[in-house]
Amino acid sequence: MKVTTRKALLKDLDVLLDFEQGIINFERPFDTTLKDEKINYYDLEAMITSNDVFVAVAEIDNEIVGSGYARIESGKPYLKHNTYAYLGFMFVKENSRGKGVNKLIIDALNLWIISQGIEEVRLDVYVDNPGAIRAYEKAGFKGHLLNMRMRLG
Numbered sequence: 001m002k003v004t005t006r007k008a009l010l011k012d013l014d015v016l017l018d019f020e021q022g023i024i025n026f027e028r029p030f031d032t033t034l035k036d037e038k039i040n041y042y043d044l045e046a047m048i049t050s051n052d053v054f055v056a057v058a059e060i061d062n063e064i065v066g067s068g069y070a071r072i073e074s075g076k077p078y079l080k081h082n083t084y085a086y087l088g089f090m091f092v093k094e095n096s097r098g099k100g101v102n103k104l105i106i107d108a109l110n111l112w113i114i115s116q117g118i119e120e121v122r123l124d125v126y127v128d129n130p131g132a133i134r135a136y137e138k139a140g141f142k143g144h145l146l147n148m149r150m151r152l153g
Helices: 010-030 044-049 101-115 130-138
Strands: 003-007 053-060 063-074 083-092 121-123
Touching (some): 010 053, 010 063, 044 053
Antiparallel strands (some): 003 053, 063 083
16 A cells, blocks of 8 residues: 655545545534534635645545645744745545555645745644644644633623
8 A cells, every 4th residue: 555645636626625524524523613504614726726835635546535735824024934834634534544644745745845945834733632733743743832712701
């Protein structure tokens, strides 16, 4: 079983839209502020065709089993970096988890990020998702800032 990665194409859109719903359904228990009806996080078609976003897919035997994106963002004026890459849309099909797919996607995204002359990479992960936190730490990420919230009323 060989896992390969490549840039996502518009022909992959239906599979990627399914992955997006998989992410949303997985994250609903972590975020009670998400609407109950069907929602979308991303404009995947625009992301696939954008010069500032690299959407990667992982394949096993020509089947797409994972995804992720890197998006170029502007840094705050008080930071040392003018731009950074933000990672998102990280998804691996359940039957392909534990096979290093997520790491290969991150590696592919990092290659693109480096080719853009960017050195800073960031992502968000729910604090109540220790499995994802471990996976990102294993890939080299470190905790940086904890985003906190509270509901009034």
